[in-house]
Every structure is written in C-alpha cells, then in structure tokens.
Amino acid sequence: MTVHSGDVVTTPRSDGASRGPDGPPYLAVRDLSVAFPTADGEVRAVRDLSFSLALGRTLAIVGESGSGKSVASLSIMGLHDRGSTRMSGSITLGGHEIVGMSPEELRHHRGVAASMVFQDPLTSLHPYFTVGNQIVEAYRAHHRVNKRQARERAVDMLARVGIPNPRRRLGDYPHQFSGGMRQRVMIAMALVNDPKLLIADEPTTALDVTVQAQILDLIRDLQRDFGSAVLFITHDLGVVAEIADDLLVMYGGRCMEQGPMRTILGRPLHPYTWGLLLSVPAVSGETDRLRPIPGAPPSLLAVPSGCPFHPRCAYRDRVPYDQCREVLPDLYPRTADGTRTSRCHLADPERIFTSDVLPRLS
C-alpha cells in the first residue's frame, strides 16, 4: 500500500483497545481547499487538507478559532454556500465523491452517510416543534415508513441516548430539556438514520464538565455499538485525550501535525502543538506561570507567508536562511511507516521537545 504523506493510516490503539476492523477509509479527504469571498477579500479557510478516517475510529481536529476546522467539517457535509464557495480537491464518503455532487444527491447522502452534531443544541433544534416531530421528520426523510413506525424509532433513539421516559419526552419542546439532555436529543437525531460517519463540532463546549463527561461516554458507547466513524472537532486538548484515536492539528487553514493521538500529544513535533500544551492550565501538576504563545492567530484573509505559524514561533531562529518566513514547509513524514507527519522546517524537533518542552510540561 502506498502511503500518501498527508494520511492518517489506521493503526490499532497502542493500549491494545483496537476498534473496528482495519479497512479502507470510509472518509477520505484529499488536497481539500475551501475559499469564499467576503467584503474584505477572499477568505482561504482550508488549504491542502488531506486525511482519512476508517469506520470504528475517531479522528479529532483541534485548532483555535479561525483555524479552518469548522469549515472543513461543513464541507464534508456539503453545508457550505454553493453559490460563492470555491472548493477544490476531493472528499469521498463511502466511495462517493462529495465535491461537485448535485444538491439532491447530497441531501440523500446527508443523514445516511454522515450526520452532524453542533455545539449549541438550542439553536440547532427548532424551537416550534416537539423533539419527537423533529426526529420523526429526520427519519422519514430517508425511510419509507409511516408516522407510527417513525415514532417508535424515535422512542428507541431517545432511550438509547439515555433520556428518561422517552415516550413522554417525545412530546416536549427543546426548551423543556436541560443543556445536556438537549445535546442527547441532538445526538439521537443525528444517529436516527444510522449514519456511518458522525461529525461532532464542539459538541461539549457549551456543557458543564460533569455533563461533558456523560456526553463523551455516550459518544464512545454509541460508536462501539454502531461501528461508525467519528470526526470530532474541538479546541480542548483534554477532550481529545479522552476520545480520539488520531489527531490533526490545524492552524491558519492548514494541517500542522497529524498522527495517532497518543504520539501527537505525548511527543508532539510542531512548535504550535508545544505552545498549545504549555498554554493549558492543568488541574494537576505544577501551578507555574503559564507560557502562552505570543501574538494572536492569523486572520484567514491574510495568512502569513511561509509557515503560517512563523510570526509566533519561538524556534524560527533555529532554521537557517529565514526559511520559515519564506518557504511553506511540507508535511514531512516523521515515522518510517508515514503514520505521523508534521509541517515544520526544524531539523531535530524530537530533540528540542525532549530538552526544552517536556521538562516544562511537568
């Protein structure tokens, strides 16, 4: 098998808890670029993004606001504005090419092949309809069943996501649920058509920690039961450590580093990932002064030349000839099997991590 340098190749979890059979990736994104015009100029939200995701696996995409992570996930769902968005590259979902698909085909695909859970369930659920109606509608859009059968399916789904008294709650409106319960409703609705891919865009960011823990458990359980692929968009590295098999770090619209989650968070090789880890105030370990990344993330209207991270990078002086400012580094493979890659000119990131970064991570 030839390994594309930008791929995350499916590998069993290092702790042995391998999930799902190794197979061809269900979702394959290749050289995806997404841009849309705004009054201030063209926003190049995603550039040359490649990754793949097999059934039974969870890939997390982390990045700060404006890194392009949400645009990437919306493109996979075909939820971008078709009129104005410029999109190139390829997205295949279960063997079907999404880029360039007609709206009718896309609608058929959405829900069955892939569905999405958003950050804020209060704005993603319709306030005027009962949750039962909304789940039934989603199911009947893809299945030729009568309303009674669809309602039974909705009851099953609500029960499956842990909502007490599902039959009675079917007639309730979204505002009658708490934040955590509402997110469960969203998940029930997303899974009602048995999608093979679940995209979760910051699904726990608006929730309290104890509820977040419940929802992460739920997503993990459902994935095990249904064998689906999960694409998890988040900014929280702690959540990534809990849920992901593989990790992709985005910055300024590009992938900076990707590979198995445990090696990326355990021994990251990109200065941006180091900066993220050093910025997080942990609940354990030393309470030293935090070491923030200086400056602010770039606007996608004007991404810096060369490596997009170079203006904030503490290590750019270690690369000769001003390369960081002038030349965009490739996504170099960092292991022999190509399972992990990082986009950085540094010759010996491994050594710098061990000597400079690791000691400060306590």
Added chain:
Amino acid sequence: MNPHQPFPAPVQVSNEVPSPERPDAPLLDLRDLSKHFAVGRQRLRAVDGVSFSLAEGETLGLVGESGCGKTTVGRLITRLLEPTAGQILYRGVDLAHLREREMRPYRREIQLIFQDPYSSLNPRHTVGTIVGTALRTHDIVPKGEELPRVRELLDVVGLNPEHYNRYPHEFSGGQRQRIGIARALATRPKLIVADEPVSALDVSIQAQVMNLLQDLRREFGMAFVFIAHDLGVVRHFCDRVAVMYLGRIAESGPREAIYGAPQHPYTQALLSAVPDVGVVRGTPPKVRIRLTGDVPSPADPPSGCRFRTRCWKAQDVCATIEPPLEEKSPGAGQPGTAPGQRAACHFAEPPKAAILAA
C-alpha cells in the same frame, strides 16, 4: 507590560470611601447572603445562604456548574443586584441595601470584569472614552486630563497606548478583554470581581490574559473574586476555592486542599470529570466518578443536602438534616479536613483513590 511600571501616582479624589467602621474587618465578608428571584409563582433560589470572607489581596475562586449561583454572587457583591437577605460587609460596612448614591464611592473600589469581551464594551465608544469614563465618573483625574492616564492604563494591560482612538471592533477578542481590564483598573480598585474573564478566549490567548491578571495582582495587590467553571484556570489563579452547588457552598478551602484532598462528593465528582491531557504522558488514569441525572431546579431544591439526589453516598439523614459547612475533626479512621477546609457533607472524607494525578 513593563513590570517596573510604577503604580500611577495618586491624584486628588473627591468621593472617598467613608473610613471603615471596623478597621480590623476583612476586606469582604459575605454573611448568609441570599438572592431569590420571582419566576411566575415560584421563588427561584439562585443564591441561598452563602457566607465567605476575603482578606486584602487574597484571591478566591468561585467554581461550580451553570445555574449554581456563582455569577449571581458576583453581581450581588458588585451590587448590580440587591440581595434578598444577608449582608455584604465591605471593610465592615454593609453594602446590601445601600442606595445608588451611597453605593457610588464603593463602586470605585469594587470593579467587575465581564466574560464576553464583545458585548461588554460599547461599540460606539472609542477605547479612550470607555476607559476614560471610569476616570471621569469617579473624579479620579481633573476634567479634560484623562488622556495621559488612559494611555498609561492601556500600556499597563499590554495594549498600544496610541490606540486610544480606536473602536472595540478594531481589536481581537483577547485585546478587548484587556480593554475591559484597563477599565476595571482605572479606578484603582481594592477588589475585582472577574466573572469568567478568560472563558471566551482561545487557549493561547487565555494564557496571555491569565498571566496579565497575575502580574497586575502582584503589582497592585488587589483582591479577586474569580468566578469560573474551568477548574484548571482557577487552580492557577486562586489562593482559596469555594465550590458551589445549587445556590450554596458545598466545599471551600485552600487550593491545595480542594484539589489535593477534596472531601465533598460533589467536589470529587467535578474534579474527576475534567479531562486531563496528562494521561497521554503516562500520568496514571484517575478514578472516574460519573454523576447521573441533572442538577435539580433551584425553584424546588431537595430537602436536606442539596446534592443528595445525585450522590452515591446519600443516606436517610441527608434528606432530613442539611449538613453545615464546617471543618471536620479527625477521628474514626478519618484524617479530617485540612486547616481552613470546610465541607458541607455528613460523610465528608478524602477520596479513596486518586481523583487527580499527583
């Protein structure tokens, strides 16, 4: 920011805080503070008997999940709300029911930093006006002479002093939060109530603002009531921590005790739910306590201990007798609470297994 920046020279002030009735009183002393809201026919007990005190220069973290009443406590201290019952003693003077005019001198000393840097700054005002208004309202500098002080304040919070003429939309989220901080600092407060000051910011920016707050605290020595849901942020910033649940304090104490040996089951559950990125670097996995169900409605809180409906230790006594917030003395194989640590639980004890990695 320049660490050697001197504290701006005091200027003549017209509306001084009256000299405290009790000079030995703590800076802030909340006594049995309650705030009930009328919602239809129900009484929503947002804050229901909260007491704590804060010394000069001390930092107290107020943590808890949404709806626990932590924000309401902040709004009571700053008297954006009037309490239903209880006292807010600021240097011995009860602010609880002061009229607006009587409150004004205290507003200078007690300032608020808001969560959302987008909605807490007037979009039609320049930064100079936003920060300068605080100076003008409290007669801190003579009329017409605000600008030098505004520039000084912008410099202190790490913004370009020449940007006083810009509008909030010209700044990023992190910079806007710095403007909010400059506004709070303008009156040289003794106490800052910071309500989720970094939770709307990206991680890398959040760390910058946290460090700024820490620098300011070291330099100017003001006390903080730091309201946050992020337990990591609170741990980095606060000397003491109070954990709230359904309008009451479940546990409070020094940071080391709360994070190292939490005694209230709710504190333990809260800490164990925080995802810790350290596990990938070989930190041993911690016990997981998963709470079931939701927080009960504050309009109809459970009898006895408010946490009992979700507590795995609950016994009959929990439904009938409300456990007081108190230090536990050692005995019967229990080590007791650390000095200054108080837990409102009949069965308070340190966790049996590690909640957090050491």
